[in-house]
Amino acid sequence: MSVAANRLWRLMLAPAGLWLVVFFVAPFSIVIAVSLATTDFLGRPVFGWNPENYQQVFDPLFIPVLVRSAAFAVAATALCLLIGYPVAYMIARFGGRFRNFLIVLIILPWFADYLVRIYAWFVILGDQGVVNGLLHAVGFPGDPPVTFINTPFAVIGGLVYDFLPFMILPIYAALERMDPSLTEAGKDLYGTPLQTFLHVTWPATVQGVVAGVVLVGLPALGDFATAQILGGPNTYMIGNLIQDQFGSGYWPFGAALTIVLMAVLSLLMIFYLRSAARPAEASA
Amino acid sequence: MASKAWGSEFNRRDFLRGGAALGLGGTALWLAAACGGSPSASQSPSPLVYPKAQIDGDLEYFNWAEYLDPEVIKGFEKHYGVKVHETNFDNMSSMMAKLNAGIAYDLTFPTADYVAELVKANALTPIDHAQLANWSQVPSYFNNPWYDPHGNYSVPYAMWTTGICWRTDKVPDTLAGSWNDLWTLAPKYSGKMFLLDDFQETLGMSLLRNHKDVNSGNRGDLDNAVTELLKIKPDVRQLVSNEIPGLVDGTAWISHAWSGDVYQVISQANDPSVYRYETCSEGVPTGNDTFVIPKNAQHPGTAMKFIDWMLTPENATSNVNYFGYPQVTTAGLAAFQTLVADYPFLNITLDQAINGLRELVPVGARLQLWNNAWTKVKAG
Numbered sequence: 001m002s003v004a005a006n007r008l009w010r011l012m013l014a015p016a017g018l019w020l021v022v023f024f025v026a027p028f029s030i031v032i033a034v035s036l037a038t039t040d041f042l043g044r045p046v047f048g049w050n051p052e053n054y055q056q057v058f059d060p061l062f063i064p065v066l067v068r069s070a071a072f073a074v075a076a077t078a079l080c081l082l083i084g085y086p087v088a089y090m091i092a093r094f095g096g097r098f099r100n101f102l103i104v105l106i107i108l109p110w111f112a113d114y115l116v117r118i119y120a121w122f123v124i125l126g127d128q129g130v131v132n133g134l135l136h137a138v139g140f141p142g143d144p145p146v147t148f149i150n151t152p153f154a155v156i157g158g159l160v161y162d163f164l165p166f167m168i169l170p171i172y173a174a175l176e177r178m179d180p181s182l183t184e185a186g187k188d189l190y191g192t193p194l195q196t197f198l199h200v201t202w203p204a205t206v207q208g209v210v211a212g213v214v215l216v217g218l219p220a221l222g223d224f225a226t227a228q229i230l231g232g233p234n235t236y237m238i239g240n241l242i243q244d245q246f247g248s249g250y251w252p253f254g255a256a257l258t259i260v261l262m263a264v265l266s267l268l269m270i271f272y273l274r275s276a277a278r279p280a281e282a283s284a
Numbered sequence: 285m286a287s288k289a290w291g292s293e294f295n296r297r298d299f300l301r302g303g304a305a306l307g308l309g310g311t312a313l314w315l316a317a318a319c320g321g322s323p324s325a326s327q328s329p330s331p332l333v334y335p336k337a338q339i340d341g342d343l344e345y346f347n348w349a350e351y352l353d354p355e356v357i358k359g360f361e362k363h364y365g366v367k368v369h370e371t372n373f374d375n376m377s378s379m380m381a382k383l384n385a386g387i388a389y390d391l392t393f394p395t396a397d398y399v400a401e402l403v404k405a406n407a408l409t410p411i412d413h414a415q416l417a418n419w420s421q422v423p424s425y426f427n428n429p430w431y432d433p434h435g436n437y438s439v440p441y442a443m444w445t446t447g448i449c450w451r452t453d454k455v456p457d458t459l460a461g462s463w464n465d466l467w468t469l470a471p472k473y474s475g476k477m478f479l480l481d482d483f484q485e486t487l488g489m490s491l492l493r494n495h496k497d498v499n500s501g502n503r504g505d506l507d508n509a510v511t512e513l514l515k516i517k518p519d520v521r522q523l524v525s526n527e528i529p530g531l532v533d534g535t536a537w538i539s540h541a542w543s544g545d546v547y548q549v550i551s552q553a554n555d556p557s558v559y560r561y562e563t564c565s566e567g568v569p570t571g572n573d574t575f576v577i578p579k580n581a582q583h584p585g586t587a588m589k590f591i592d593w594m595l596t597p598e599n600a601t602s603n604v605n606y607f608g609y610p611q612v613t614t615a616g617l618a619a620f621q622t623l624v625a626d627y628p629f630l631n632i633t634l635d636q637a638i639n640g641l642r643e644l645v646p647v648g649a650r651l652q653l654w655n656n657a658w659t660k661v662k663a664g
Contacts, residue, residue, distance in 0.1 A: 043377075043651065044384050065663045127535050143534065147475060150521055233479075233520050236662055244662060248377030248483075250655045 035255035045251050053256040062241070069237040072152070073221040076159035077167075080216045081209065083160070084167035088208075092175035103172065106165055118158055118229045125149055150232030158226040166215035174208025175201075207276060214272045218265055332436060334412035335577070335584035342367040343586045346379070346389040349526055350548065351442075353606035356599045360590060368590075374525035375482045376645070383407065388580045390587040395573045397644045399438045400431040402576065408437040409577040409584050416588070418595035421613035425638060438574040439591050442544065442609035443637035445570045446485055447563040449531060449541035449549065454558075463493035463564045467516055469538055474519040478530055478539035481523035483658035484643045485569065486513065489540065492567040498643055501650040506657040514664045523662070528552070531559070543630050547608025550627065561629045570632065570640030572612060612637075 035053055037045040091102045109117065124130050125148035135145035148154050182204065186196035224239030231237075238261060245254025345357075349372040357368050371389070373379040376398050383392070383402075394402060402408050413419045413427075413435065422440060432438045448465055455473060459465045466489075470477055479486050488498040490509035500506060521536060530536040531549045543561060550556040575594070577587045593599055597615030604611050610620035610632060617634065624631045646654040 039651075043380060061660055062663060128533050233517055233523050233662070241659070241663060244659070246381070248375060248381055249659060250652065253655075253659075 031255050031258055034251055035259050037252045037255075039251060043251070050252065053252045054260070056253055057256050057260050062238075065236055065238055065241055068235070069221055069239070072156055072159060072227075072235075072237060073217050075156045076163065076220045077213055077217040079156070079160045080164050080167040081213065084164055084212060085171055085209070088168045088171040088175055092172050093180075099176075103169070106168055110165060114162070115225060115229075117161070118226055121154070121158060121161070121230060122149060125154065149230060150235075152231070152235050154230040155227050155235045155237075158230045159220045159223060162223065162226060163216040163220055166219075167212035170211035170215065171205060171208040174205035178204045210272065210275065214269070218268065222261060222265070332410040332412075334410050334415065335581075335588060337412075337415040337588035337592060338585045339364050339366060339589055340585035341583040342369060343583060343590055344369050344371070344388065344390045344581075345590075346371045346373065346382070346392040348372060348393065350528065351393070351607055352594075353599075353603040355606070356594065356603050359599070360593045363593075364586075364589060366586060377483065383578055386580065388582050389578050390581040390583045391590055392576055392578060393441055393573050394438075394576055396429070396431040396438075396571055397642060399574050399576060401645050401647060403432055403437050407579050409579055409581055409587075410436050411439060411577065411588070411591070416592045416595060418592055418597075418613075421595045421597065421600070421615060423612060423614075423617075423634060425634070426612065430638070432574075438576050439595070440612040441573045441575055441594075442607070442611050443570070443572040443632055443634070444609055445543045445563050445568050445632050445636070445640070446480075446489070447541060447543065447561055447568065448538065449527070449546045449559060449561045450538045451531075451558045452560055453555070454534075454537040459560075459562055461562050461565050463489050463566050465562075465564075466538070466540065467493070467512070470516040470519040473538055475521050476535075476537040477516075477520050478522055478524045478527050478536040478541075479513075479516075479520050480527065480540045480542075481525045483654055484646070486523075486540065486661070487654060487657055488569060488643050489564075492564070492569075495566060498567055498569060498641055499646075499650075501646075501653060503653060506653060510657050510660045510664070513661050517661070517664065543632060544607055544609030547623065547627065547630055551608065561627075567641045568636075569643050570636050571642060572637045610634075 033047055034045050036050055037047045037053075038050050040046050087106075091099055095102050122129070126132070127144040127147065127149065129148075131148070132144040132146060140146075178201065182200050183196055186200040187193075191199065222239050224237060224243045227235050227237045227240050228243070231240075238257070242254050242257045242261070245251060245257065343366060345368050347370070357370075360366075361368055373382065376395060379392060379394065380398065383389070399408075416439070426435050426440045428434055429438075429440070448459065448463075450459065450469075454476070455469065457469065457472075460468075466477070466479075487506065487509050490513045491500050491505060492498055494505070494508055494512065496502075496505045496509070500509075522530070524530060524539075526545075527536065527539045527541050528545050528548050531539055531541070531546075532552045541561065546559060546561040550559050553559065575587075575591045577584050581587055594603065594611075595613055597613070600611045600613045600616035601619040604616050604619040604623060608623065608630070610617050612634070621631075645651075
């Protein structure tokens with residue numbers, strides 16, 4: 001390899017390298033610096049070495065917030081799986097020539113802004129919203145007939161709605177890759193539909209399921225807008241805690257929370273990447 | 285072989301090392317710049333450099349939502365042929381966060397206690413009263429208000445009290461004129477009550493109920509205030525920065541509320557006769573907010589023109605009729621007296637606003653204590 005070609009390779013790396021430095025390494029370093037800072041009397045960061053910001057993260061006070069966030073994320077992920085798997089299955093198996101069209105339909109609402117879609121639920125499910133208006137019209141008592149908004153159910157429902165396509169798409173991809181003759185073979189061997197599903201289809205698509213769980217679970221755990229708009233004072237999640245620190249609270253604590261949350265999510269991600277790599281190695 | 289292209293003298297490790305070095309170097313530079321730019325609180329007294337009150341571009345306007353008559357803004361745009369770009373904040377802390385982040389606003393509306401801190405931090409553009417044609421409308425007290433020596437940096441806007449608003453048709457109970465009313469009514473009207481999403485107001489209110497200083501810096505006082513708030517929090521529907529829509533549409537029947545907002549509720553509701561407002565015997569938080577021009581304003585001349593526009597008797601009157609707060613000008617105060625003739629419970633006098641119970645900005649150690657307490661309320 002000539003020296004000139006080598007230099008060319010380096011040059012071609014420069015844009016990507018610069019991108020990473022400007023939009024990841026530098027901001028992340030700033031977050032680390034802020035997480036160790038204190039603030040001046042107007043709340044601006046004053047840099048220094050104050051690891052006690054991290055101690056505050058592990059204050060037992062925040063255990064309910066962590067538990068609540070995890071519970072919401074797990075519930076939303078489970079519901080996404082329950083809804084998403086059958087949908088992906090129907091499209092992959094019975095979609096025929098409409099498959100791609102159906103997948104586009106699933107993605108279509110995501111062309112509208114995320115916040116607009118959450119606010120839409122407010123209009124639909126609000127005390128004076130469409131659903132309560134209908135219930136009231138057909139004679140349901142109560143004012144409003146059902147309180148949807150500002151409850152944990154609204155937040156979990158919102159999270160499911162936010163992230164459902166991230167569950168459907170990888171499962172659909174796995175199902176589509178699967179050879180249909182495998183299920184026929186299962187039936188030929190006198191497997192019931194359930195046995196065939198459990199012993200043939202599920203193992204063949206479990207990688208897609210794991211990808212979907214990761215793609216839904218991790219952003220749901222860190223989400224704040226859904227709880228802020230659809231939730232109430234008793235649905236406070238870790239994302240809200242962090243957002244409030246930067247919106248009006250104490251920046252260094254917010255930065256420390258961010259670093260700890262990122263570390264935990266990275267560990268989960270590494271765990272996922274390893275588990276995803278293993279079958280590939282085994283088949284190689 | 286393809287992998288050879290990466291060469292022995294340039295590998296992944298070099299790449300990562302280079303990137304890390306660049307990143308750290310960049311951060312160090314940024315830190316140096318940030319530290320260098322931090323405010324020196326006491327600057328040597330130099331003559332104030334006033335911006336000229338003449339149009340110098342569109343106005344970047346940063347205020348609470350629904351806190352100024354949109355018709356008056358439209359009138360300004362039409363008269364001077366400029367645009368007013370409106371951005372809203374939810375509370376004083378988030379306003380400060382935006383200002384601290386260096387976003388350039390031409391005009392914003394801090395409460396008096398925040399003006400005091402902004403003046404100390406040298407974060408405002410001075411305002412020359414001589415260039416405001418309608419300055420004579422402003423009561424003489426504001427030539428030297430408690431929060432801004434010589435009124436160099438602020439023009440008063442509106443005054444308020446903080447209390448409790450409720451609907452007599454849904455809540456027939458007799459209220460006791462006490463902050464404790466929120467605690468006694470909470471279980472009975474669970475899910476029908478709002479508190480303000482404002483740490484000064486809400487922690488302050490809980491402190492007052494415990495007969496403590498509304499600006500307490502005592503950890504024990506704050507812990508008790510938090511514990512008491514957590515007792516009613518399960519019954520609270522929402523922490524709100526704007527209580528008006530919920531009170532109008534029936535989401536809330538009882539709310540921690542600002543006096544003028546109650547007037548807006550009354551003016552928007554189908555049946556205005558059902559709304560009541562009380563201030564509380566343990567302490568009535570009162571105050572006034574202001575027009576200020578941040579230091580980094582790009583169009584301070586237009587901001588000056590806008591302030592002057594708001595001080596004119598016609599505009600002040602129209603604005604008071606819209607937002608229900610007494611705007612602190614001769615015409616504004618007169619319009620307010622007409623407006624509250626039917627709703628005496630909303631009245632507030634200039635003397636009350638100036639000498640009433642002041643909620644002060646928590647700073648330094650007290651800021652950390654109060655942030656911590658407020659986080660506990662939200663997270664608990």
